[in-house]
Amino acid sequence: MDSKALVLLMLSMFCLHGILSGERPAVVNIGAILTYESAIGKVAKAAIETAVDDVNANDQILYGTRLNLFMENSNCSAFIGTLAAFKVINKDVTAIIGPQSSVIAHMLSYISSGFRIPLVSFASTDPSLSSLEFPYFVRMTQSDSYQMAAMADLINYYGWKQVIVVFVDDDYGRNGMYALDDELTKKMIKISYKIALPVRASRKNILGLLESSKVMGPRVYVIHASPDSGLEIFLAAQDLQMMTSEFVWLATDWLSTILDTFALSRHGILTSLQGVVSFRQYIPPSHKKNAFESLWSELQESGVTTSKLNAFGLYAYDAVWVVAHAIDEFLNSSGNITFMSNSNLSDIGGKIRIDMIKTFDNGDLVLQKLLNLNFRGLSGPISFDGNRNLVSGAYEVINIYGSMMHLVGYWTNSSGLSLSGNVTWPSGNENIPRGWVPSTREKPLRIGVPRRVSYVQFVTVSANNRTFQGYCIDVFNEAVKLLPYEVPHQFVPFGDGRSTPKYWTLINMVADNEIDALVGDIAIVTNRTKLVDFTQPYISTGLVIVVPTKSTKSSAWVFLRPFTVGMWCVTGAFFFLIGVVIWILEHRVNSDFRGPPKRQCLTMFLFSFSTLFHSEQEETLSTLGRFVMMVWFFLLMVVTSSYTASLTSFLTVQQLQSPIDGIDSLIASNEPIGYQEGSFAWSYMANSLKIPKSRLISLRTPDDYEEALLLGPKNGGVAAVVDELPYIEIFLSTKSGFGIVGQPFTRSGWGFAFHRNSPLAIDMSRAILKLSENGDLQQIHKKWFCNPNCTARTARSTEPNQLHLSSFWGLFMVCGIITMAALLIFLLRAIRQFLRYRKDQQKEDEASSIPSFMKNINRFFDFMDEKEEAVKNMFKQKQRA
Incomplete structure (x- = not known):
């Protein structure tokens, strides 16, 4: 027996033994x-x-x-x-x-x-x-965890931020809705309303629940029901006129299951499903599938199913x-x-x-x-994953319109959503529905408005709560007019009229859905953006510092302020020095600097001062004198122009009455600081700048600002007031004697507050940008604020405007060196000429009995007299000629 036959025999015996022994x-x-x-x-x-x-x-x-x-x-x-x-x-x-x-x-x-x-x-x-x-x-x-991820991707693809979920109130419906909520949260999308249907809910129950949802803003409905009862939801929606272009209807795979199971024309089912988008579990094509579908057709023909x-x-x-x-x-x-x-x-x-x-x-x-x-x-x-789920995660996206289901895309767990066709929405609308309406006439938006007790130019509320006016109200109303849809709304005032309400409280009311939005002078700050969504800022702002100022226009001695004492002393000394040096240099050769001693003294002092106005009558003749005057005129030009500019500043700009010149000096001063009641300035200074809360004094009105600043910190007032720039502009336009120091030390803006992920916040932002671009925003600002004093006054410190000697010491030094050098050259030349003259008279001196030092003095003056006589003769000859 060969080996193959032996192997076959052993296998046969093994199989026979297994069968006989009962192992299988x-x-x-x-x-x-x-x-x-x-x-x-x-x-x-x-x-x-x-x-x-x-x-x-x-x-x-x-x-x-x-x-x-x-x-x-x-x-x-x-x-x-x-x-x-x-x-x-x-x-x-x-x-x-x-x-x-x-x-x-x-x-x-x-x-x-x-x-x-x-x-x-x-x-x-x-x-x-x-x-x-x-x-x-x-x-x-496939687990619904895949399907809900696909649904979240679809909603996010079209940019919808709020949805309404309709689900059966059992384990299947609730857990599917929770999975959808988790996926939507990852994409910053919110389930704003949940409709829990009783198991086997009647048409009457469904009608009532859907009717209550019509007053909500979202128009995107996600239906997660069972195949046996889900169609009642669409039939009820059709009865309520909710299958229109305003609505979006999305269904999980239960809908495709029932459409695949029964004939599409069954009971006119497609009439109530026009424009619905649904998912269907993706089954890849194969020969096995095709063969089974053929077998299934035979089972239908034979009546098995x-x-x-x-x-x-x-x-x-x-x-x-x-x-x-x-x-x-x-x-x-x-x-x-x-x-x-x-x-x-x-x-x-x-x-x-x-x-x-x-x-x-x-x-x-x-x-x-x-x-x-x-x-x-x-x-x-x-195959199965670690959670005992079928490894898959692929869906077809189908759109029901006309007499059939249209395949418009796919979703897979690995590649996400891919749409390959155009979706036809309810009423045959091919444009992407907005999926949201801000409000209805049955339920208009409740817009909160703070009732201000100061700075009513921004927001003011009449005593009967029927009239709302102000800059912020006008901006909101004009922006609403630019929206492509109607926004029914009503203003709701907040505040007792005795004090401005705290804006943090109003922001929390928006976050808690107690009101739908907040309109007013609401600063956009980081902590607030964590609770609500703001529109594009409609006005730029920032915190600034206001301090008392004083005017120097009425001071009798203001003309002395541009120079420091040292500057005045050095300038006066140089006038004296230049006069003396020019007299020395010109005395021998210029008759204008000769004459009686009294006349020469007057000429000496008046000459240098007259150069300040270029009105000197004496002419310099010597080369050294002209060189000194050239340098002196340059120095006078620089000093006088600087003096003029500084004096102009002193006469036209108000000066600080406080040592505070910016945020750093304010923090270091340890003096009381005023802020507006209800403003975020308190939290910024206390938390961000770490200023002790005991230093922060709440003030209500502009009159309180004025009184506290005039009293000063020593008399129970404040050293400065910190507030937002728009308020301070109004304050300075109505109160004199105050000014802004430094630059705004925060950068922010005012906006309107809405619920998180509110589409209205985005649309209002676009409208505000249009107002800015077409100039309407500037016209509204001009209407409420612009007047002859609408530009905020800025105070400046006195010290930087004074001219110090340190700014000109180089120029004075050069002028002094040149002047002294000219004088030294003159003296050296005079001594040399004298030595020559003395040598010629040396023999004569030896025969004389007069002491030698007296002879030298007499000869020096004789020498000088001879030179002067020679000069006189020269001028006489020139005059004759």
């Missing part, structure tokens, strides 16, 4: 729990029965072991479904397929875990079933094969299937005899084999 059972029981008359149950029942027949007819799996199916009807009831579960478990089943309802699946998951029987559901999409609480639950379909095939029918068919593969793997590796009595049930008696139900010994092994599967079924690749 002839029959393995499985259970199924469905709702037979439901849209999904009708298809699933036929699909499961067909799958069992196909498994038993296939010799490539189970190898002689047959599946024996025990199917029970749960009748869409958790109670009946529980009883049905005990019935099939009592048949020693190795796995349970179903149920299709997430509500029933929760109950059966506890039972299957207790008896260690895998529960393979082909239609329970509730995400919470994947928790560790249900270790034997296996999802043979009357329903069309839907996605859940494919998943139900694959669920049977998943169970068959898992059992086959288990039998190949572990041997016989065994059950044992449950000791926990031994003390439970009664007619039902629950204590007789056995626990599946090998349930954990079968579960493990099932979770490790990886093959391709009718629904596509089949």
